Amino acid sequence: MPNFSINIIPDHKQVTANEKESLYHAMVVAGIPLKASCGGKGTCSDCKVLVREGKVESLTTGMLTEEEQKQGYMLACQCFAQSNLVVEVPEESKLTEHRIVLSNNPAGGSIAQNGDERIGILEEEPERAGEGPDIPLFKRLFLKVPEPSLDDMEDDIGRVIRVIRKETGVELLRPTLNVLLTLPNILRQAGWKVTVSLAEGKGYKSVEITGVEPGHIEQKYYGLAVDIGTTTVVAKLVDLESGQTVGIKGTYNKQAVYGDDVITRIIHTNEYPDGLRELRKVVVETINELIEDLAKEQRIKQTDIRTVVCAGNTTMTHLFLGLDPTYIRLEPYTPVVNNIPAVRASRAGLNVYPMAWVQCITGVASYMGGDVTAGVLVSGMAFAEELTLFVDIGTNGEMVLGNKEWLISCACSAGPAFEGGGIRHGMRAMRGAIEKVRISPGGAKVTCCTIGNVPPTGICGSGLIDCVAWLYKSGIIDRSGNFVSDVKSPRIRDSAEGKEFVLVWSEKAGRFTDITISEAEIKNLIRSKAAVYAGIRSMLQMVGLPVEAIDRVVIAGGFGRYINIRDAIDIGMFPDIPLEKYSYVGNSSVKGAKLALLSKKARDMLEEIAKKMTYLELSIGNTFMDEFVSALFIPHTDLGLFPTMQKR
């Protein structure tokens, strides 16, 4: 088969492909970041390209509009080269490579006044979380070891262990052979004043003594807390002595080119013999780039990072370690492992101190991962009297309900709408995204606020929620999400895909087309919000409690950062309880990972949470489906559940 040469513009990268390999695949393999929510199945239309020169065969035009087809757009995943090509990748198809810059104290904070304090305490002073020894996963300790004498002839390592026990309260300690090989001379040359290194690895009940160095070593040592999100990977560099976060960086998970959601990625591992290896490779690369950036920024050696804690959903941790995720997707949805013992960094492929332990926070089920366990820890709910609802919304919605007595959790497939996926003008919550919408009655006036206050290029999840809430409140759509036929407005129009509403005219937009939302998209969003609400109600049903019993709602995740809770309640996504009961916890996954780095007590709590948390599989029985169908209205079939809306 001939290999055709493809020139990718405007970046002028060269790629080769034969006639059996889609342009999308050729570009992904060559490391050219292309959007592809569906993972190359021809159903998301993310991978639009323009073939400027040469001949291609296209299997389907998929979701491309007539307009787009006329302009020459094609789906890269459906195109096969028949000659050498020049292919243009338009801005909107590029998977932005630009790093997400996260402030040390990320914006967001508490939405309402109430409820955030506990979180703050847990984050900043982990040692207050409980009694007993509280040591980081890696620790250097300066020791004055008592010299041996005929009255005290204990062995060298025994003397060291004795002092470590006294200083840390850690009972079970285990030296490496390397430490024993140098120990006697170091002790004596250093006049029995040494610095020991202690490393704890999950699953290993004894703490490892990994180093003994002469004298008082002042060199700093760091831990890395990583949130391996399906979309975004965020890493915090933590000074393990002070407990301070000294650097934080985020970037898109490079796996995104293989599909937006975990299911698409799992399918990729099944369809390509090398699929699992590829996915593992790119997520490890993603983390390694963050490590490199953090180390450069802080001017530290990467090998000064001595321990790593990752929090991620179950698919992410499987892919990170190369574990087969196949059965996560297949009924009865059993992962290989929820509680993964620590592995060495060299084995995990992370470019930190090679013998550093890398651990993943324990998850509960295939769709309830360690990121949620971490979130529950950070929320403080597992040790509180109040009944708390924890909500982390992304492509999957994960929800946990409970208090110090019990915890129940469930996951619902919210679909990609909240992440801006599956919506023609949807986008992630980034610069240029409409994150706030206000519509006057009848649609006479529409106000849109964008992230970064720049001309809008699309609409993100929180904007979509606002949009639906205000289309309804302004009387443009009805409770089912249909456009009300007697409302006339130039913004309401017919298109090839049915009725749509123009949010921003192209003149005002940061792009060449109008920014619209269609009736189908509105219904799509209603299904998403219904899934979330039905999940919450299913858990309440399970424990026989009404919505009003919820004392506190903690919202986590990137999506929650911009969300307007009032609007989310108004469309019937969240329970209609007083606004001040809501709070926003930020990226609780990486926060929990940081706590695990620093505190034994936190690590014990994480294990306790994972053990205590029951998982409610929503596909069993009819409760969820009944709740879902009832929630397919704005705000709900049962208006009694939404007294605030009812009052208006």
Added chain:
Amino acid sequence: MPNFSINIIPDHKQVTANEKESLYHAMVVAGIPLKASCGGKGTCSDCKVLVREGKVESLTTGMLTEEEQKQGYMLACQCFAQSNLVVEVPEESKLTEHRIVLSNNPAGGSIAQNGDERIGILEEEPERAGEGPDIPLFKRLFLKVPEPSLDDMEDDIGRVIRVIRKETGVELLRPTLNVLLTLPNILRQAGWKVTVSLAEGKGYKSVEITGVEPGHIEQKYYGLAVDIGTTTVVAKLVDLESGQTVGIKGTYNKQAVYGDDVITRIIHTNEYPDGLRELRKVVVETINELIEDLAKEQRIKQTDIRTVVCAGNTTMTHLFLGLDPTYIRLEPYTPVVNNIPAVRASRAGLNVYPMAWVQCITGVASYMGGDVTAGVLVSGMAFAEELTLFVDIGTNGEMVLGNKEWLISCACSAGPAFEGGGIRHGMRAMRGAIEKVRISPGGAKVTCCTIGNVPPTGICGSGLIDCVAWLYKSGIIDRSGNFVSDVKSPRIRDSAEGKEFVLVWSEKAGRFTDITISEAEIKNLIRSKAAVYAGIRSMLQMVGLPVEAIDRVVIAGGFGRYINIRDAIDIGMFPDIPLEKYSYVGNSSVKGAKLALLSKKARDMLEEIAKKMTYLELSIGNTFMDEFVSALFIPHTDLGLFPTMQKR
């Protein structure tokens, strides 16, 4: 410097040496086994050779007799080549390479009727040793894992762990990443019927799940119990399923060419930059040869050996793992480590399954190693009401006194006499060694029995004890070990080294000279026996108990196999209590290692024993020296301590 070529006869091996390298060193490096109790210091005269051709420079003739010097004998360790040479190594200077063949049920057994039963029970049925789970250090287990369903969605490894827990009672389990990588497919392809491998490593509190294989694996798997003795290394191959010893082999520790006792070997590591590495290398080689032999004999793959337990004195375990033994020898005698965590076989250098855990039984002090901990376990004394004295005599005498309430231990430098060292005609307890001596009053008739019933070539430890006992009982020597001047016998004569007694005339001997024992050698032996007795008495003093309080004496070690207890009591080496209280336990070091292979209970007991056992350093205070001086008589200054002798 020119390199001279040396032809070693009668074996015609070629060695090269320059003028700065002793013949001894050149031969050792070339792997030619030469005796050298003193490790090449010129003080033992073991390394006698005959230079047949060429020119050498000799620093000293050391302990060579005039006769030997006349015959042309030289000390290889003191000789330096000045030209090419032909060197003859006489039979008596060769370190016998022939393997010690040990029967599965070694001879010896109980000396008296009493006391051996408990030992038998512990050895053959370790599971009776206590309650609770009792699993070998490595175990294969066939499991029927319950299939997952929507009612039971536990993760794959969780399901496996659940069944292992039920079947073994082991709570803490930790899968390797390798197991997790293949687990989901193996479980499903094998219809949820799998064989798991479980490996326990000392210091790691959780048991490792090291393998999951489809179906019922019937292949056998083995453990290796090793006694790393200073002189001899013995290995038992144990079927871990049945608990049966299927093979046993012993050989000389190849370190013997670097000196007979631990001190000489420690000095070697200090004097040669590569000394520690050499000593480690040769003991690992020694064990690997046993492994190879055992595997060949039993027709198994060496990789079927999945776990190894070593018992040895503290110096031996240090040298085995390459740990610096320097401070074992220097006051206040602190080893690097008494309780060494398990290391992988690949790291230890043993040619078994590379990931097999290799563990050394925990010792107590520099001169109280894991071999004694093992012996105490096998003796059963640590869990008995009766007061037991455990005695393991070699170059060092190790003694433990106690019962289930307390254990006290001490070590005395008995010197090499009991191993046949430092005595001109001394030899180890092997074929041709005089092991029993009877002398009629005045020395008229002397009867000697040899091991193997062949003409005598030397005298071993038990023979020496007999010899001294009967020289005394026949009136030839007095209580101080001096020849009684008015006894006249052709066997008593003067030599260059003073008075000596002819045990065997050369005509009857398996060699060309008379077999004699000199007054100096008798006094040497009296010092040795005095050290043992003084050690025993020092422990009794410590706990304020009289000799008669001892209910049971358990003798361990190769030396104990041939010893005549009556004679040993008569010279004042052992306490004068009824003979039936004495029993012989054989190689309790390897027996204890075997128990550790098979039984968790035994492993726990070993740790408990090591923790419980106090070590009495005899060099502190005056008790031992006073006791020693009082014991420098036959049987003792205080005859009241030896009522049996007093009665005669």
